[in-house]
Amino acid sequence: MDDLESLVVTEQEVLKILRDLRNRENLKLDAAREYAQQLRHNSEPGTDESKRAENIFRHPINAFHFITHHTKTWEALREGLRDPATRDSLAKIQDLKNSTKFPDDEDRIGTAHAFWRLQATYKFHPKDVFNGRIPNTRPTPPFTAREAFIVGQKQAQDSNFLSALQYLETAVERYHEENVLRPWHGGRLVELLDWLQFAVWHSSRNASRALEISLMIQQLQPTMENLEHNIKTYTDYRANLTEEQRAEVDLPPKEYKETAEDGHYERLCRGELNVAPRVHKHQRCYLEDYKNPVLLLQPIKTEVAHVDPDVFVLHDVFLDSEIKRIRAVSSGVLKRANVISKGTTGQVTSSRISKTAFLADSRDPSIASASSRSGLVSNLDPKNAEPLQVNNYGIGGMYHSHFDFFNDPDGHGLHLIKPDQGDRMATFMVYMTDVEVGGATVFPRINLTIYPEKGSVAFWFNLYRDGVPDIRTLHSGCPVLAGSKWVANKWYHEVEQDKTRLCGLQPDSPQEEVVLL
Numbered sequence: 001m002d003d004l005e006s007l008v009v010t011e012q013e014v015l016k017i018l019r020d021l022r023n024r025e026n027l028k029l030d031a032a033r034e035y036a037q038q039l040r041h042n043s044e045p046g047t048d049e050s051k052r053a054e055n056i057f058r059h060p061i062n063a064f065h066f067i068t069h070h071t072k073t074w075e076a077l078r079e080g081l082r083d084p085a086t087r088d089s090l091a092k093i094q095d096l097k098n099s100t101k102f103p104d105d106e107d108r109i110g111t112a113h114a115f116w117r118l119q120a121t122y123k124f125h126p127k128d129v130f131n132g133r134i135p136n137t138r139p140t141p142p143f144t145a146r147e148a149f150i151v152g153q154k155q156a157q158d159s160n161f162l163s164a165l166q167y168l169e170t171a172v173e174r175y176h177e178e179n180v181l182r183p184w185h186g187g188r189l190v191e192l193l194d195w196l197q198f199a200v201w202h203s204s205r206n207a208s209r210a211l212e213i214s215l216m217i218q219q220l221q222p223t224m225e226n227l228e229h230n231i232k233t234y235t236d237y238r239a240n241l242t243e244e245q246r247a248e249v250d251l252p253p254k255e256y257k258e259t260a261e262d263g264h265y266e267r268l269c270r271g272e273l274n275v276a277p278r279v280h281k282h283q284r285c286y287l288e289d290y291k292n293p294v295l296l297l298q299p300i301k302t303e304v305a306h307v308d309p310d311v312f313v314l315h316d317v318f319l320d321s322e323i324k325r326i327r328a329v330s331s332g333v334l335k336r337a338n339v340i341s342k343g344t345t346g347q348v349t350s351s352r353i354s355k356t357a358f359l360a361d362s363r364d365p366s367i368a369s370a371s372s373r374s375g376l377v378s379n380l381d382p383k384n385a386e387p388l389q390v391n392n393y394g395i396g397g398m399y400h401s402h403f404d405f406f407n408d409p410d411g412h413g414l415h416l417i418k419p420d421q422g423d424r425m426a427t428f429m430v431y432m433t434d435v436e437v438g439g440a441t442v443f444p445r446i447n448l449t450i451y452p453e454k455g456s457v458a459f460w461f462n463l464y465r466d467g468v469p470d471i472r473t474l475h476s477g478c479p480v481l482a483g484s485k486w487v488a489n490k491w492y493h494e495v496e497q498d499k500t501r502l503c504g505l506q507p508d509s510p511q512e513e514v515v516l517l
């Protein structure tokens, strides 16, 4: 090689090193730019911190943007700032972040899962979600490629393939649109394509499209795990099809239908079912005072929401200031409540639904006062009741159908019944927030939907007068679509309550027929 030739080769190598350096620096800058952009977005001028925080967590997509930002985008920035020149800045940010509780991976996965629950209950399309246009809520910025990927991946893991496909296809599209600005996830395109081929195959057995995507992966990363196996599977599958079958399989994937779960419960959550006119006829409102001097001055505004079983909504029982105090007192002690629930495909998923805490009357005067008010208003004796239980549901938070009584049909709760207390005879549930969208309490067996109204109370008896559980009281808390939901339960037990709610010899013994021995 003569000198001139080797000079050209050397120049090429220098150019390569400089290009690598530029790419690395760009990666860092892009990570910093993306992170900063979200911070700017979160700090709308003119709003105070608590309003800002509330605004972010009132909308599922804003909450998701925020959580992804503090998990995935932060990971990318941390990677970018690791080298010696920028390590100091990283340490400073890390110090600041260590002093506060930031969302973690569990929050991210929980929120990603919530989109499925919200879609399936309130009947909207994935494109409403990734375009930031969820019906009945404020428009928000759309999902980024990364966000569409996170939700699509979660839905594919949960075997909701048709919906997953919508998110993953969009993630690829947005990846290409964003790529100019954000090379950070260049390396993750193969991962995204790998989930896409998986969702394509499982949603429609479209071997041609799955093969096409697998061949794209091969171009990018020939060593990708399972790649060869997948290519062989799809090739063999196609080879064994008749012409006719192939034409059918190669059709575009089935469109995602918004009617994924259209049961009774979902329809009630959407407010689509009305109670029968027969029941309506008995609905009424009245002022109740139980001849109690305190209530004579301020009788309870009682609405009969359902007759037999009787469910009441008691209006304006708690003041905003009282609620504010109860929420403040319970905030510090709330713990995540997990529920194991079955997905549509039968697999068991653990989903975060709410945070909960039992608060003794001794904890704060506001708790004691709520307990005694519940006794006054329900005309039951709070001495035989559980401590106040406070529940806070986040976005997508819900409570699956259940009975409040312990003597459930499977007998699982029997051990919780103490002979000196008895079963949970009545539920007194305080709504401590209005909920912007969603979050109703529904009774699927009696077609009843109650919408939360701050300061009001839902009240019903879980047992017949003879103490037998009333299975018509099955109820659920619908997923919160926007806003936040706080409720507080006071559960009254049977023993000692017969002074005001007389027990009977028959399930439906009316008050007058009771024989006191």
Ligand SMILES: O=C(O)CCC(=O)C(=O)O
Residues within 6 Å of the ligand: 391, 399, 404, 439, 440, 441, 442, 475, 476, 477, 478, 487, 489
């Ligand atoms: O949140 C709701 O609407 C229902 C809550 C409930 O049923 C319970 O906590 O037992």
Ligand SMILES: [Fe+2]
Residues within 6 Å of the ligand: 402, 403, 404, 475
């Ligand atoms: Fe309940």
